[in-house]
Amino acid sequence: MLSVGVILGIVWLEPVIGDYSIAAGYLLGAFLQFIVHIPFLVSKKFRGETEIKYSLTFKDGSNDYRVIKRESKIITLNAVFNKSAEFFDRLIATWLITGSASSLFYSQRLFQLPFAIISLPIARGINPLLNTLKSLSDREKFTELFEKGSRIYYSILIPVTVICIAASDEIVSVIYRRGAFDSASLSMTSQAFVMYSLGLIPVSFAGYYMRVLSLVSKNIHSLKVSVISAGINVVLSYILAVFTPMGHAGVALGTSLAFYYNMIRLNTYIKVEMKDLLLPGKAIFFTKGNIISIITGIILIFLLRSEFISNVKICEGSINIPVTGTLKALVIIAVYMLIVRITSKK
Numbered sequence: 651m652l653s654v655g656v657i658l659g660i661v662w663l664e665p666v667i668g669d670y671s672i673a674a675g676y677l678l679g680a681f682l683q684f685i686v687h688i689p690f691l692v693s694k695k696f697r698g699e700t701e702i703k704y705s706l707t708f709k710d711g712s713n714d715y716r717v718i719k720r721e722s723k724i725i726t727l728n729a730v731f732n733k734s735a736e737f738f739d740r741l742i743a744t745w746l747i748t749g750s751a752s753s754l755f756y757s758q759r760l761f762q763l764p765f766a767i768i769s770l771p772i773a774r775g776i777n778p779l780l781n782t783l784k785s786l787s788d789r790e791k792f793t794e795l796f797e798k799g800s801r802i803y804y805s806i807l808i809p810v811t812v813i814c815i816a817a818s819d820e821i822v823s824v825i826y827r828r829g830a831f832d833s834a835s836l837s838m839t840s841q842a843f844v845m846y847s848l849g850l851i852p853v854s855f856a857g858y859y860m861r862v863l864s865l866v867s868k869n870i871h872s873l874k875v876s877v878i879s880a881g882i883n884v885v886l887s888y889i890l891a892v893f894t895p896m897g898h899a900g901v902a903l904g905t906s907l908a909f910y911y912n913m914i915r916l917n918t919y920i921k922v923e924m925k926d927l928l929l930p931g932k933a934i935f936f937t938k939g940n941i942i943s944i945i946t947g948i949i950l951i952f953l954l955r956s957e958f959i960s961n962v963k964i965c966e967g968s969i970n971i972p973v974t975g976t977l978k979a980l981v982i983i984a985v986y987m988l989i990v991r992i993t994s995k996k
Contacts, residue, residue: 655679724869728860731876735883735908739901742884742891749838750898756826757842757902761850764810769854772802777861784865784927793929799858804940807851809986812947813979814847816954820975827971841899849906852913859916863923871919875912883908939993946989954978 659675667674697703736758743751776799783792814821818840827836860872886907890900921928953959964973 655682721869724873728873728876731880735880738884746897753838753842756839761846773858773861792927808943811850813982815844816951817975817978818844820971823971842902845899845902849909852909856912868923875915879908879912
């Protein structure tokens, strides 16, 4: 609904208030995002299943309220530090060549699309089930479901990451190439999108781990990680952007590398804080299947981004770009489906 609000705000208000219609659209979208949840919250089925009761009193003397209040403050601070990293990234980009800041903005919006469509629904779908198993103190099923979530992330996000990198030019072109968005803008945005895409897996796992830690009211660990990660992000982005030829793409790479710190550090907190719920685990990151998938992805990226493939024209005209991107995606999906079939047999 947020995107719907932005679109409606621009369409309806741009003739009246010009560029401010984008900001107005965000406000409208946020309001619609809130409104759309109300029917579900007041529905008889939801109130019956949760036994929830609404009142005008916002606090009580129960321990639950104090925990919620504390954790809410931590979550808010966590969001502030996450957003501050984006602010400093844009600030660094303003010191670079013209178009750096806008290319980072466009590529980050594009990078957040697979994260929102794939990563968030998985975490939001698994977390309530984990919470139920936690209340039942079923360690075996809790561990099984937690590890299943990790496997789902890898099995889906590795090929998606490969598609985003291998077909970055085609994806950016289809989404943005019109009007004043010329070939130079396409190249800069595509470079940044590739670097952001390298962080798709760690940012998704970090979000998953944050939600799991919230089950035991340990959002403080997420906050500590976010504070350090923001610092790492700023330092790496500055070094890579200013002292290497990468420029604005270095800012995006610095962000992705900071995401890896998030993932690794939160994973260590998971092992400590969830030791009463998780059985001594098997390898999650460096399994044979994951290693094969990563190596295959690297090979596919080099092949599909090679000059030979890039110069191949499948059809004439502007339709060549979406067709080429689609074929690349289909090839990658077919290869990974074959890998899954082979490894599952073993």
